[in-house]
Amino acid sequence: AKVMLDLRRLARSDLDPELQPVSRFAHTIQLQRGDFNGSVLTIRGEDLRALSVIYGTDPDELVIRLEDEGVLAEL
Amino acid sequence: AKVMLDLRRLARSDLDPELQPVSRFAHTIQLQRGDFNGSVLTIRGEDLRALSVIYGTDPDELVIRLEDEGVLAEL
Numbered sequence A, B: 001a002k003v004m005l006d007l008r009r010l011a012r013s014d015l016d017p018e019l020q021p022v023s024r025f026a027h028t029i030q031l032q033r034g035d036f037n038g039s040v041l042t043i044r045g046e047d048l049r050a051l052s053v054i055y056g057t058d059p060d061e062l063v064i065r066l067e068d069e070g071v072l073a074e075l
């Protein structure tokens, strides 16, 4: 399952400060790729796993969290 | 360094039969992604390493080989 981040929502000033690591991660990947479409960013399954370790949770749990925070792109 | 394959050249009937594994690999990745731009395909550094193992060579050597066979995309 692919995790597609909504970059505009991640960039909002009222973003939960706890989601800063996700926001920084997305930005880093954008730079590495030179991907400036600016609206969505799909990341690797291995990235979700790395992020869930940072959050002390598991991948499924983190996806739910991202969904609740409204930062996953609507399809 | 990114390895960008020229898909049209990889698809040619006069392709060196020894390059069949590369051609099959590219096709598999295209399917996994749903990437049908049809002209170029950039693969991961780890893929080049995996392919070089299959060819019993090293990554730099394989890049030279692909270049000589004309299957790397011109920039």
Ligand SMILES: Nc1nc2c(ncn2[C@@H]2O[C@@H]3COP(=O)(O)O[C@H]4[C@@H](O)[C@H](n5cnc6c(=O)[nH]c(N)nc65)O[C@@H]4COP(=O)(O)O[C@H]3[C@H]2O)c(=O)[nH]1
Pocket (backbone or CB within 6 Å): A029, A032, A033, A034, A042, A043, A044, A047, B002, B033, B035, B042, B043, B044, B045, B046
């Ligand atoms: N559609 C698609 N294309 C793929 C995929 N994996 C690799 N590629 C293509 O192969 C290029 C080289 O990948 P890399 O050696 O892993 O080198 C990558 C990798 O080290 C890093 N990177 C980019 N995106 C991600 C990501 O989402 N997660 C992680 N962990 N690293 C990434 O930045 C380097 C450059 O990225 P790009 O400029 O995008 O360049 C990428 C991209 O054109 C994939 O799963 N789907």
Ligand SMILES: Nc1nc2c(ncn2[C@@H]2O[C@@H]3COP(=O)(O)O[C@H]4[C@@H](O)[C@H](n5cnc6c(=O)[nH]c(N)nc65)O[C@@H]4COP(=O)(O)O[C@H]3[C@H]2O)c(=O)[nH]1
Pocket (backbone or CB within 6 Å): A002, A004, A035, A036, A037, A040, A041, A042, A043, B033, B034, B035, B036, B042
């Ligand atoms: N810029 C960007 N767009 C995203 C991203 N995630 C989703 N999208 C958008 O959603 C579609 C599906 O993206 P995908 O799963 O990465 O699946 C993509 C991807 O696997 C591959 N692809 C397309 N363009 C490129 C490219 O420039 N480089 C690489 N490496 N792969 C590409 O072809 C598939 C279909 O692409 P599209 O029809 O263009 O349609 C894409 C694109 O419009 C993202 O992280 N960055």
Ligand SMILES: Nc1nc2c(ncn2[C@@H]2O[C@@H]3COP(=O)(O)O[C@H]4[C@@H](O)[C@H](n5cnc6c(=O)[nH]c(N)nc65)O[C@@H]4COP(=O)(O)O[C@H]3[C@H]2O)c(=O)[nH]1
Pocket (backbone or CB within 6 Å): A002, A033, A035, A042, A043, A044, A045, A046, B029, B032, B033, B034, B042, B043, B044, B047
């Ligand atoms: N070894 C290898 N496997 C490949 C390659 N391209 C695609 N795959 C496999 O196919 C899955 C879906 O690729 P995608 O539709 O492009 O969907 C990708 C793509 O949208 C994005 N992505 C991941 N890595 C990169 C990257 O390096 N560059 C770019 N531009 N996008 C990436 O994240 C999505 C999910 O990535 P994954 O979970 O890793 O899941 C990837 C990966 O398992 C490749 O060049 N080499």
Ligand SMILES: Nc1nc2c(ncn2[C@@H]2O[C@@H]3COP(=O)(O)O[C@H]4[C@@H](O)[C@H](n5cnc6c(=O)[nH]c(N)nc65)O[C@@H]4COP(=O)(O)O[C@H]3[C@H]2O)c(=O)[nH]1
Pocket (backbone or CB within 6 Å): A033, A034, A035, A036, A042, B002, B004, B035, B036, B037, B040, B041, B042, B043
């Ligand atoms: N996951 C994902 N990432 C995307 C997508 N569209 C663009 N990107 C990211 O944004 C970078 C710039 O894309 P571009 O301007 O369309 O320009 C691209 C594109 O025109 C072409 N290209 C190179 N490799 C590929 C490939 O494997 N597939 C496709 N469809 N185009 C490629 O060369 C340029 C550089 O490609 P990359 O090094 O891959 O670098 C790509 C890739 O990292 C997408 O739909 N999904």
